[in-house]
Amino acid sequence: MTQPNLLVIGSLNMDIVVQTARYPLVGETITGENVHFIPGGKGANQAIAAARLGAETAMIGAVGQDAFGENLLHSLEKEGVDVSGIKQVAGVATGVASIYIAEGDNSIVVVPGANNRLEFADIDRNEALLRQADIVLLQLEIPEETVLYAASKAKIFGKTVVLNPAPAKPIPDELFQLADYITPNRTELGRYTGMETDGSSLGFAMQRMKEIGEAHIVTTLGSAGSAYIADDGSIQTIPGHKVPVVDTTGAGDCYNAGLAISIATGRSLEEAVNFASLVSALAVTKFGAQAGMPTIAEVRAFEAERNKTGADQA
Template sequence: MNKIPNVVVIGSLNMDIVVEADRPPQMGETVAGNRVHFIPGGKGANQAVAAARLGARTTMIGAVGCDPFGKELLEALRREGIETDTVKTVAGAHTGVASILLVEGDNQIIVVDGANGHCTREDIDLHRKKIAQADAVLLQLEIPLETVQYAAETAKRQGKTVVLNPAPARPLPDELLRHVDVMIPNESELYLLAEADEGSDLETAMRRLQDKGVRTVVATLGARGAAYLTADGAFGTVPSHKVEVVDTTGAGDAFNAGFACALASGEPVAEAVGFASKVAALAVTRLGAQAGMPTLAQVGEFNVE
C-alpha cells in the first residue's frame, strides 16, 4: 500500500457463538455438536480488526450492551490498536449475538442485533470529527438502515470515500446508493439490489447498480473470485486463490476491509480488488472471523496460486 490509511468503520459488534458439528439439523431435529467457541465478531468489528491488522489507523463506531460480552468485545478491539472511545455502552440492552453453525468449513448464521440497534444518527453526529479525519468510511447493514444512510450522507458531505458492504442483504433506497462510492456485494446481494434474476449477466447487473447512483461496484463471487466495474465503466475480473478452507465466516469482511485499506492508501480499483482477494483467501484458513484476519506482512508473503 502507498500510505498508511485512516479507516473509520461504522457498524455492528457481536459475540459469535460458534458450534462445530458434522452436519446441520433438520427442522425439529437435535444433533450432537463437537465443539463450541465464543469468538468476538460482528461485521463492523470484523472489518475493523482486518483493517487494523493491515496497518490502517482504525476507529470503530458502534454500540455494545452493558454485559460481559460487551466488555470482551471492546477489549478484543483495543488489543488490535483500534480506537474504541467511539463505541457506546447501552444500559438495558444486551450485546449483539450471532449463532453460527459450522459444518466442514461452511456456515449458517442467525444474528440477534441487541445493542447494535441502538447505533443512531446521534452517534454519527457525535463523532463527525473522526469521520472528517478518515480516508475511507466502511459501512455494512447490521445497524439500523437510517443510521447507515445518515453516516453515508455525513461522510460524503465531508468529501470522504464511502464503501458499503450491503450485508445482510435487503432492498436499499436510492438516496443511500447515491452516497456510495464503492459497493461490495456478493453475487446474491448483487442480483437482489439490481432487481435482476440470479444467474443473469453479471456486468449488466452491476451497471444497474450504477444506474441507481453507486459509482463503483465490486462483486465477490466465492470460488470464482471477484469482478469490478469502475466509475468510468471499466469491467474486469480477479481470480480466487486456492487455499485450505477452515472457516468462511470472515471471508467477506476480510475482503471489504482489504479493499477499503488499499483504496484509501491510493491504489486503483483493480489493484485494490487483487489485494482484497489475497486478504480474504488468507482469512478462511483459520477459525474465527477476527482471529483469522491476516497481517499486512502475511499478505505480502502470500504465494498466489
C-alpha cells in the same frame, strides 16, 4: 506510503460458533462437535482486519453493558482500534450471532441487541472521527437510517464511502447514491437488482446496480473470486486463490477492509480488488472471523510466494 485512516461504522456481536458434521434438517436434533464464543459483528470484523493490515482504524458502534460487550471492546483495543466511538448501552444486551459451521461453509442468525441503538446523535458525537478518516466503511447490521445519516455526513466532509450492503435488506436508493464503492456478494446483488447473477447475467446485474447510484461496483463471488466494473464499462473478473478452507466466516469482511485500505492508499480499482482477494483468501485458512484476519506481513509473504511459484488461482 502514508498510513491510511479508516473509520468503520457498524455492528459488534459475540459470535456463538457451533461446529457440526452437517446441518440439521428441520425439526431434527443432532450432536455438535464444538462450541466457541468469538468476538464478531461485520463492523468489528472489518475494523480488526483493517488494523491488522496496517491502517489507523477507529470504530463507531454500540454494545451492551455486559460481559459480551466488555469482551468485544477488549478485543478491538488489543488490535489497536480506537474504540472511543463505541457506546455502552444500559439495559440492552450486546448483539449476538449464532453461527453454524458444517461441510466447509456457514449459516448465521443474528440478534442485533445494542446494535439497533446506534443513532444519529452517536454519529454527531463522533464527528472528529469522521473528519480525520480517509475512508468510511459501512455495512447494514445497524439501523439503515443511521447508515444513511452516517454516509450523508461523510460526504459533507468529502470522505470516500465504501458500502458493504450486507445483510441484504430494503434500503433507499439515496444510500446507494451516496456510496463511492458498493460491494455486494452474488446473492445480495441478485436481491437488490431482482436479476439473475449466474454466468453472463452477472454483468447485467452489476450494470443495473451501477445505474442506481453511479458508484464503483465490486461483487464478491466466494471461491470463484470477484468481479468489478472497469472505467470503460467492461466487467473484469479476478479469480479466487486456491487455499485450504477452514472457516469462511468473516472472509467478506476481510475483503472489504482490504479493498478500502487499498483505495485509501491510492491504488487503482484493479489493484485494490487484487489485494482484497489476497487478504480474504488468507482469512478462510484459519478458524474464527477475527482470529482469521491476516496481518500485512502475512499478506506480503503470501503474495510473494504466489508470485515466486506461479501458484494457480481457483
